[in-house]
Amino acid sequence: MTTNQLITQIKKKQSFLCIGLDVDLNKIPQHLLEEEDPIFAFNKAIIDATHNLCVAYKPNTAFYEAYGIKGWQALEKTIHYLNENHPEIYTIADAKRGDIGNTSSMYAKAFFEDLGFDSVTVAPYMGKDSIEPFLAFKDKHTILLALTSNQGAFDFQTKRVDGIELYKQVLETSKNWKNSENLMYVVGATKAEYLADIRKIIPERFLLVPGVGAQGGNLQEVCKYGMSPDVGLLINSSRGIIYASQDKDFAQAAATKAEVLQKQMHEELKQLH
Amino acid sequence: MTTNQLITQIKKKQSFLCIGLDVDLNKIPQHLLEEEDPIFAFNKAIIDATHNLCVAYKPNTAFYEAYGIKGWQALEKTIHYLNENHPEIYTIADAKRGDIGNTSSMYAKAFFEDLGFDSVTVAPYMGKDSIEPFLAFKDKHTILLALTSNQGAFDFQTKRVDGIELYKQVLETSKNWKNSENLMYVVGATKAEYLADIRKIIPERFLLVPGVGAQGGNLQEVCKYGMSPDVGLLINSSRGIIYASQDKDFAQAAATKAEVLQKQMHEELKQLH
Incomplete structure (x- = not known):
């Protein structure tokens, strides 16, 4: 999927919500455990x-x-199921991969070609030649970890490297990689106040923002500092939506939670006009 | 497996060789493609x-x-097959994983408990709470990327963070994590000259050293700067051993290549006496 197709979909649905399918058999409604494939049955619903x-x-x-x-x-x-029934939907393999060049190529092929995902998350620690094999795929996005939503982000990501924070160095450096137009970045909602600085470095790139909801991030704050003229945001919520109920109404309860976020996003999108 | 059991095995076999099972169906002997499971048939041989x-x-x-x-x-x-037939062998899942805490726990369970690996490689970018779930497993090792063997290592790992290189910051910081005695580190053989400095920070920890052979690293250099009183090294070779021949004699050819390295290691181990 191209970035423009994603933007078109966002404007049509008035939503930039990404739902995290983090399926834990201990948390799904117990009646689904009787299904042949409980994980897929849960996801499909x-x-x-x-x-x-x-x-x-x-x-x-x-x-x-x-x-x-x-x-x-x-x-x-x-x-x-997604690619056959909802080809307009953008898909992200949250895999946080990254290896030496020829090995990263194997990962890229697995996620982009064999599985058919639109994008995959990758870790920057091994540098350029660990990421460029992913970037070589046309109409696919590579979503680089920049500033993650967890406490451990402060261990290395916010430390100053040659005078600027490591996550900013990752943003700056990655702009020079081949096919960098295929990059998106992970920036945690729990660090929304950093988004203004991030937008100075990468004004146009899409950001995948985890941490709204269960991890305490705030949607309005993220939009205030992170929205670009072309939206530029995918806000992820996982547990807050998919585990809204553990009863037979779980799918409807998830839709109700998703709709709350979608309506807030509709409001936020008004600022683009 | 405990570190002491690994050391005992090294002294018995006079080898600290790790063989990388990076199986590419385009590179294995073509007669194996007739097997029901060519990858396993290759590995078993x-x-x-x-x-x-x-x-x-x-x-x-x-x-x-x-x-x-x-x-x-x-x-x-x-x-x-390894755990049943060769329980004395140390096994490493080279997965380079790492995610927020509850998700890292899923990875740790998958590799340590379900698959039964002795160790798994992990990436440090997300910090302490992304690694400690791995460290919590008793008699299992977590092998943290420190200084990798690829060119991209110079993009971030060798940049100075608060005055010292990022990879050294990773070594120093990780020493303070809970159960840090279960850590090992990846240090590429292509950067053997860095090993003296690394040993000042982590004198005793085992290092997994890729890059000998195909990537150009030198065994003697690695031992000169990296060996600890308890050996402290696992030297990995993948392509140089497993693809020594593409004919029916491939397994014997691999053994011949492995024996060359084992004999060099036997020589290097003499310096410990």
Whole structure:
């Protein structure tokens, strides 16, 4: 999917919501455990109930790997279901990968070509040649960790490197990589006040913003400092939406939570006119 | 496996060789493609021929993920084969994972408990709470990327953070994490001259050293600057060993290459007496 197609979808749905499909069998409604594939059954119900309210889904691969082969089968079924039934939806493999060049190429091929995701999250620590193999894919996005939503972000990301914070160095340096127009960045909602500085370095790139809801981030603050003329934001919510209820009404309860965020986003989008 | 058990194995075999099982179907002998599971057939033959010459095997998960479900099945079969037939062998899942706390816990459970690896490689960018869930597992090691073997290591890892290089900051900071005695570190053989400085910060920890062979690193240099009184080194070689031949003699050819390194290691170990 191109960036313009994503922007068109955002304007049509009046939403820049991404729903994180982080499926934990201990947290889903227990009646689903009788299904042949409880993880996929859960995802399908969530997708069917929420796809008009969001523009993207983001399965975190850790939750699928934790269930071994069955987990990977559920991930494959989920991405195929999305691509077949909702091709307008943007898909993110939250994998946080990154390795030496020829190995990163294997990861890129797996997520972009074999699974058919529109984008994948990657970690910057190994530098340019660990990321450029992802960037080489046309009409795919590579979402680089910049400033994450967790407490550990302060261990290294905000430390000053040659006078400027490491996460800013990551932003600046990555702008010079080949096909850098295919980059997006992860910036945690819990650090919304950093967004004004970030926008000075990358005024146009899309930001994937986790941490709204369960982790305490605030949507209005994120929009105030982070919105670009072309929106430039994908706000992710996982637990706050998908675990809104553990009863048989779980999908409808998720849609209700998603709609609250979608309505707030509709309000925020007015500032672009 | 405990660190002491690993050291005992190294002294017994007079080897600190780790063989990287980075299986690419385009590079393995073509007669294996007729097998039901060519990846596992290749790994089993390599393991059968080399297990007396090395102390560890390291599958890089990217190579398995690239083949989807079949790849994961081959990875599962490989680790189960190792744990059942060669329980003395140390196993490393080269996955370079790392995520927020509850998600890192999912990865740790997947690699340590479900798959049964002795260790997993992780990336430091997200800081303490992304790594401590791995460190919580008893008799398992968490191998943190410090200074990698690729060119991109110079993009961020060697930049100065508050006056000292980022990779040194990673070493220093991680020493204070809970259960830090379960840490090992990745240090590329292509940067052997950095090892003297690294040993000043972490004199005792084991280092996993990739980049000998195909990437140009030198075994003698690594030992000169990196060996600790308890050896403290696992030297990895992947392509240089497993792709020594593409004919039916591939496993024997791999053993021959492994033996060359094992004999060099036997010489290097003499300096400990």
